[in-house]
Amino acid sequence: xxxxxxxxxxARRAQIVTAAIETIAELGYGNASFAxxxxxxxxxSTRLISYHFDDKADLVRAVVTAVFAEAADFxxxxxxxxxxxxxxxxxxxxxxxLEFFAERPAAIRAYLEIATSARTDDxxxxxxxxxxxxxxxxxxxxxxxxxxxxxxxxxxPVVMAATxxxxxxxxxxxxxxxxxxxxxxxxxxxxxxxxxxxA
Amino acid sequence: xxxxxxxxxxARRAQIVTAAIETIAELGYGNASFAxxxxxxxxxSTRLISYHFDDKADLVRAVVTAVFAEAADFxxxxxxxxxxxxxxxxxxxxxxxLEFFAERPAAIRAYLEIATSARTDDxxxxxxxxxxxxxxxxxxxxxxxxxxxxxxxxxxPVVMAATxxxxxxxxxxxxxxxxxxxxxxxxxxxxxxxxxxxA
Amino acid sequence: xxxxxxxxxxARRAQIVTAAIETIAELGYGNASFAxxxxxxxxxSTRLISYHFDDKADLVRAVVTAVFAEAADFxxxxxxxxxxxxxxxxxxxxxxxLEFFAERPAAIRAYLEIATSARTDDxxxxxxxxxxxxxxxxxxxxxxxxxxxxxxxxxxPVVMAATxxxxxxxxxxxxxxxxxxxxxxxxxxxxxxxxxxxA
Amino acid sequence: xxxxxxxxxxARRAQIVTAAIETIAELGYGNASFAxxxxxxxxxSTRLISYHFDDKADLVRAVVTAVFAEAADFxxxxxxxxxxxxxxxxxxxxxxxLEFFAERPAAIRAYLEIATSARTDDxxxxxxxxxxxxxxxxxxxxxxxxxxxxxxxxxxPVVMAATxxxxxxxxxxxxxxxxxxxxxxxxxxxxxxxxxxxA
DNA sequence: TATGAATGAGCGTTCATTCAT
DNA sequence: GATGAATGAACGCTCATTCAT
Numbered sequence: 001x002x003x004x005x006x007x008x009x010x011a012r013r014a015q016i017v018t019a020a021i022e023t024i025a026e027l028g029y030g031n032a033s034f035a036x037x038x039x040x041x042x043x044x045s046t047r048l049i050s051y052h053f054d055d056k057a058d059l060v061r062a063v064v065t066a067v068f069a070e071a072a073d074f075x076x077x078x079x080x081x082x083x084x085x086x087x088x089x090x091x092x093x094x095x096x097x098l099e100f101f102a103e104r105p106a107a108i109r110a111y112l113e114i115a116t117s118a119r120t121d122d123x124x125x126x127x128x129x130x131x132x133x134x135x136x137x138x139x140x141x142x143x144x145x146x147x148x149x150x151x152x153x154x155x156x157p158v159v160m161a162a163t164x165x166x167x168x169x170x171x172x173x174x175x176x177x178x179x180x181x182x183x184x185x186x187x188x189x190x191x192x193x194x195x196x197x198x199a
Numbered sequence: 200x201x202x203x204x205x206x207x208x209x210a211r212r213a214q215i216v217t218a219a220i221e222t223i224a225e226l227g228y229g230n231a232s233f234a235x236x237x238x239x240x241x242x243x244s245t246r247l248i249s250y251h252f253d254d255k256a257d258l259v260r261a262v263v264t265a266v267f268a269e270a271a272d273f274x275x276x277x278x279x280x281x282x283x284x285x286x287x288x289x290x291x292x293x294x295x296x297l298e299f300f301a302e303r304p305a306a307i308r309a310y311l312e313i314a315t316s317a318r319t320d321d322x323x324x325x326x327x328x329x330x331x332x333x334x335x336x337x338x339x340x341x342x343x344x345x346x347x348x349x350x351x352x353x354x355x356p357v358v359m360a361a362t363x364x365x366x367x368x369x370x371x372x373x374x375x376x377x378x379x380x381x382x383x384x385x386x387x388x389x390x391x392x393x394x395x396x397x398a
Numbered sequence: 399x400x401x402x403x404x405x406x407x408x409a410r411r412a413q414i415v416t417a418a419i420e421t422i423a424e425l426g427y428g429n430a431s432f433a434x435x436x437x438x439x440x441x442x443s444t445r446l447i448s449y450h451f452d453d454k455a456d457l458v459r460a461v462v463t464a465v466f467a468e469a470a471d472f473x474x475x476x477x478x479x480x481x482x483x484x485x486x487x488x489x490x491x492x493x494x495x496l497e498f499f500a501e502r503p504a505a506i507r508a509y510l511e512i513a514t515s516a517r518t519d520d521x522x523x524x525x526x527x528x529x530x531x532x533x534x535x536x537x538x539x540x541x542x543x544x545x546x547x548x549x550x551x552x553x554x555p556v557v558m559a560a561t562x563x564x565x566x567x568x569x570x571x572x573x574x575x576x577x578x579x580x581x582x583x584x585x586x587x588x589x590x591x592x593x594x595x596x597a
Numbered sequence: 598x599x600x601x602x603x604x605x606x607x608a609r610r611a612q613i614v615t616a617a618i619e620t621i622a623e624l625g626y627g628n629a630s631f632a633x634x635x636x637x638x639x640x641x642s643t644r645l646i647s648y649h650f651d652d653k654a655d656l657v658r659a660v661v662t663a664v665f666a667e668a669a670d671f672x673x674x675x676x677x678x679x680x681x682x683x684x685x686x687x688x689x690x691x692x693x694x695l696e697f698f699a700e701r702p703a704a705i706r707a708y709l710e711i712a713t714s715a716r717t718d719d720x721x722x723x724x725x726x727x728x729x730x731x732x733x734x735x736x737x738x739x740x741x742x743x744x745x746x747x748x749x750x751x752x753x754p755v756v757m758a759a760t761x762x763x764x765x766x767x768x769x770x771x772x773x774x775x776x777x778x779x780x781x782x783x784x785x786x787x788x789x790x791x792x793x794x795x796a
Numbered sequence: 797t798a799t800g801a802a803t804g805a806g807c808g809t810t811c812a813t814t815c816a817t
Numbered sequence: 818g819a820t821g822a823a824t825g826a827a828c829g830c831t832c833a834t835t836c837a838t
Contacts, residue, residue, distance in 0.1 A: 028318035030229050034829065047803060050830060116315035119227035159384040166369035167362040174361065185358040193388040198397055233812060246820060249813060426716035428627050432833060445799060448834060514713035517625035557782040564767035565760040572759065583756040591786045596795055631808065644824060647809060
């Protein structure tokens with residue numbers, strides 16, 4: 001997060017981030033060169049990107065941060081409105097996430113591209129999860145609390161969280177399917193997978 | 200599959216494919232240049248790669264084919280030994296798949312890298328699923344048959360297959376966790392998610 | 399030399415010159431970009447450098463001028479105090495010069511960097527000796543006068559002056575050696591090299 | 598030194614090294630880009646330079662090695678023919694070195710450019726003296742032996758060697774002066790500077 | 797006097813691929 | 818079946834400088 005940046009600079013940065021999201025989503029991370037991003041942003045030179053971002057990693061980090069902020073805003077409203085137990089929270093989490101995918105497919109595709117494809121020279125992830133946010137850890141914590149509250153059966157919260165995230169992200173690669181129906185399927189699936197077993 | 204290739208040429212191809220798998224697994228698809236693959240294979244010039252493979256897509260396709268063949272061989276033995284119903288088949292599928300990950304982590308990481316990162320210039324996947332194999336479709340078919348046989352509850356087989364595959368692939372990115380315990384968790388999860396609901 | 403510049407502007411210029419000296423001395427002329435100099439000066443934009451100096455050549459000229467002024471001030475005091483003949487003058491010249499190196503190593507390293515490395519696009523020296531000062535010519539004149547006064551043997555004053563300067567500058571690249579001992583060695587060396595041969 | 602390189606590759610490398618020497622000598626190290634060197638070498642792309650040399654440092658090292666080899670060959674013949682004492686050896690060293698400058702001015706200018714201007718990003722010399730050769734150390738050793746043999750007076754051999762090298766290198770920057778006359782001046786200078794003092 | 801924003805040219809380097817034996 | 822040599826395009830990034838307040 002930058003501080004003390006002027007309005008004009010902030011707007012330019014946002015414009016470049018938007019172009020980067022679209023380029024990465026459409027062509028893949030490996031094809032998203034500064035030249036292609038600049039072209040899509042309608043700016044004449046890649047120099048302007050280097051001027052506003054330290055390097056490519058900095059731009060990529062800005063993309064992830066922007067997507068996460070948007071997702072958090074979109075989903076946060078729905079999640080804070082939940083009044084029921086954590087089972088309902090999980091259902092809302094899945095549904096709002098899939099709705100966000102339907103709303104902003106490019107943003108989420110760009111994020112997934114970065115998460116799976118952006119590496120440093122030595123193979124390490126360019127953006128480490130803990131650098132930006134870590135939805136999976138928060139999900140695992142929620143499961144753990146639900147177990148302690150007796151709302152969920154006993155299972156490994158880490159595995160369950162990883163599976164829920166993987167299931168949701170997989171949905172993002174199926175834009176052909178209806179997000180509400182898909183959400184209903186996943187909700188049914190994970191409700192059964194997590195609820196206390198019948199006595 | 201090539202025909203009429205000599206033993207020597209086949210061995211060279213296999214050597215290059217092996218080096219490609221290791222390079223992709225370790226450094227990521229984006230860093231797996233011909234130069235790096237050639238270096239790992241212990242050959243002096245990238246020319247040898249171009250000689251044995253039409254182009255990079257051809258090499259990548261060979262990698263995927265090799266990994267799939269190995270996985271099919273490894274898992275096939277276990278799956279054919281299953282005597283119970285499709286619920287047991289699913290459990291064996293999950294478990295043998297995670298065992299394969301533990302056995303050949305580089306192979307599966309290379310495959311996942313290719314699946315998520317390898318694109319043509321215009322953003323299309325470099326290797327289309329139907330070009331090599333399509334485990335997800337076969338899984339969906341299995342679910343459909345199980346539903347018709349009354350072994351599973353009613354759910355969307357496509358969504359369930361996608362979720363199972365995503366859950367298994369997510370496990371591959373967690374080499375820190377014990378594969379048997381992970382398999383047990385996933386088996387419990389999907390057994391509950393797919394079984395007929397209690398009356 | 400600028401005229402009519404305000405105190406504030408003069409201070410800024412001095413601040414930038416100081417940063418330039420340190421940067422050139424530490425990283426070499428080729429690595430002393432406006433960006434690096436600005437960073438060391440603690441100013442946010444290179445624009446301030448361009449504002450206070452016409453171009454890079456102007457800044458470099460200001461650096462050389464500043465170093466020469468400092469050296470002339472430092473050495474001038476000692477040289478004016480010499481009462482003996484030109485042989486003693488030469489010894490004092492050498493010694494005070496090496497003392498100055500010890501006092502202001504960054505300044506002299508920066509100057510030598512500029513003298514040896516700063517070129518225009520077509521290879522010409524960025525700062526021509528006669529543009530700023532020309533110690534070598536003054537030294538040659540001193541030798542010529544000394545020969546006419548019978549204090550030195552006959553030799554080519556130009557070659558001798560070039561050699562003395564080269565010897566002194568070489569000393570600047572050996573900050574590991576004691577400057578006084580080095581000066582004593584050079585004094586002994588050039589005293590023998592310049593004195594009248596025994597009859 | 599490369600081994601097992603083909604005749605064609607060796608010729609190419611030599612061609613590029615020659616072009617590099619001329620470019621560096623004429624335009625200075627800072628202006629000697631791959632593009633300018635390639636143009637002078639008459640090759641179409643800078644890629645060919647990168648193909649034959651690991652990186653710029655590798656090319657620069659090859660230049661220095663080539664110049665040193667040439668100088669050693671040129672001077673070696675004359676030095677091995679010396680029959681007198683070390684005083685005569687020193688005179689021959691100076692004279693043959695200046696003759697080499699007159700013979701191959703571009704080579705020596707290129708070397709001096711590299712020695713004074715070629716740095717890594719952090720300011721360290723791109724080519725360390727000990728990496729290629731170290732004439733100064735050998736000269737110092739010669740002085741030390743001469744002192745032990747009673748041929749020279751007592752002085753610091755390191756300082757004297759540094760001064761002789763600096764004096765010779767300074768001569769290289771004066772192509773306007775006659776090398777034989779210059780050599781005679783330096784020989785007279787250092788003969789007097791090094792010989793035993795009269796009793 | 798100062799500043800952020802923007803620029804086009806150039807940098808060394810790497811890319812997969814083709815040429816010519 | 819194998820090889821070294823060569824290629825043009827593209828890469829991210831840095832350069833000193835200018836524009837516009």
